[in-house]
Structures are given as structure tokens and as C-alpha cells.
């Protein structure tokens with residue numbers, strides 16, 4: 523089944539071959555450089571894993587991408603283009619970038635039905651309110667997404683009652699409902715048990731097969747689905763390594779990244795790190 527947005531205006535879509543172009547991006551918070559002259563380009567449709575230890579700057583990189591954090595001007599020439607454009611209405615931008623993070627899941631631990639969670643993606647809101655005009659096209663699209671994610675049976679359930687895996691899927695539905703150019707997953711598999719992890723990965727693989735970029739931010743190699751073939755390692759706010767998965771995920775690189783001896787194993791197309 524191919525999911526397509528129905529007559530929904532996606533302002534600002536461009537034809538740039540690049541999803542993201544960053545050059546000389548430095549972000550300072552509380553007087554500390556949390557991204558340090560970082561340069562990174564990601565093409566439309568490319569699947570990338572961004573890996574780094576706690577505090578290395580992964581989430582800050584995503585927040586800069588989604589215009590939550592702003593970089594400093596650079597003498598070497600700052601570039602921060604998203605889908606070919608430097609200036610964005612952040613609400614439009616966030617609809618084109620489907621974002622699923624642990625922070626978002628925290629905000630949804632309350633009485634909102636799964637259907638409303640998915641519909642709220644049209645309004646970039648947390649739930650549906652009286653001022654939101656939900657059209658029949660939006661409802662039909664929301665049901666299409668629920669079906670695609672195999673969670674139609676959860677439509678009337680409250681988020682507060684769901685397991686972590688089910689809630690994560692509902693949030694993916696919220697991200698997908700607007701037919702985004704990319705799905706950005708920040709630590710998506712945290713707190714999932716083995717079965718939930720397996721079905722979550724299968725779900726992301728299905729989305730990767732739709733031709734949308736999947737950008738996965740994690741410190742767990744196990745989260746890297748086989749469709750991701752580029753890995754970016756980030757350390758101390760800088761790009762430490764960037765390249766083909768097989769060339770980047772080595773004992774040497776991972777040991778240096780995490781500052782301890784690490785052995786990388788590959789099993790059935792997935793990677794794991796042993797310390």
C-alpha cells in the first residue's frame with residue numbers, strides 16, 4: 523500500500539536534492555559550544571544514522587535542523603539550508619519533517635485518543651481542540667496512516683493507557699499524516715522490550731521503503747535498520763566520522779567514540795556493540 527497525502531497543502535516543498543545542508547554550524551548554550559563548526563549534508567531520500575555518546579550533541583543537531591536552536595554567524599560562511607531554503611516558517615517546516623522524540627512522548631501522557639494524536643499532526647498541536655477544523659479528508663488520511671502502521675484497533679484508546687511501543691507508533695502516525703519529506707527519530711527505541719523493538723524496527727523499515735528519508739538519532743547500534751547505509755558519528759559537538767555503515771561501524775571507531783574498548787558485531791544485517 524502506498525500512502526499519499528490527499529489534497530493537503532504542503533507549503534514550502536522544494537525540489538532541492540538536499541534535505542539538509544549545514545556548513546560551519548556552531549551553537550552555544552549556557553556559554554558552551556554544543557555544536558562546534560559542524561558541516562553535514564543529507565540528500566533527499568537518504569537514510570542516515572547519527573550515533574554518539576550521551577551529551578555529544580545529537581539532539582542539539584536535530585533541534586538546529588528543526589529550527590529550535592539557532593547557530594552563530596561564522597567567519598567561514600554559515601550555511602543552514604533545509605530542502606534548499608534558508609528561511610522557513612517553523613510550523614510548515616516541522617510538518618515537512620516528521621519528528622518523533624522521547625520529549626514528544628512525555629507531552630502525550632494524558633487523555634488524548636490515538637486518532638486525535640494522529641490528527642494533531644495536521645495542526646502541529648498536542649491533541650485536537652475546538653478551534654481545529656478537522657476535514658473529512660484529514661480523517662480519511664488519518665485512518666489510512668493508522669492502517670499502514672497496523673494500529674487501527676487502537677484509534678479510540680487513550681495515549682495514557684498504551685504500552686511504550688504502541689504510543690511510539692501513534693506518534694509515528696502523527697509524524698506521517700502530513701506526508702513528510704523525512705522521518706526524524708530521536709532515540710526511538712528507548713524503553714521498548716525485545717518484541718516491541720522488533721515490531722518497531724519492522725515499522726520503520728516499511729516507512730524507509732516509501733522513499734522518505736529516515737534520520738535516526740541514537741546511541742544504540744541495534745536501532746540501525748538494514749536500510750540505513752550511512753552512519754555519522756558525533757563526538758563533542760563535532761562530526762567524528764561520516765561514511766558507509768560498514769566502513770564506519772568498526773571496533774576502532776566505536777572504541778574511540780565511546781572512549782572504551784568496544785567490539786562491534788554484525789548479526790543478520792543488524793549491528794551490536796559489546797564492551
Ligand SMILES: Nc1ncnc2c1ncn2[C@@H]1O[C@H](COP(=O)(O)OP(=O)(O)OP(=O)(O)O)[C@@H](O)[C@H]1O
Pocket residue numbers: 551552556574575576577578579580581582583741
Ligand atoms: N538548551 C540547552 N541549554 C544548555 N545546555 C544545553 C542545552 N541543550 C543542550 N545542552 C547541552 O549540550 C550538550 C549536548 O546535548 P544533547 O542533548 O544535544 O546531547 P545528546 O547527544 O543528544 O545526548 P543524549 O544521548 O544524552 O540525549 C549537553 O552537554 C547538554 O547539556
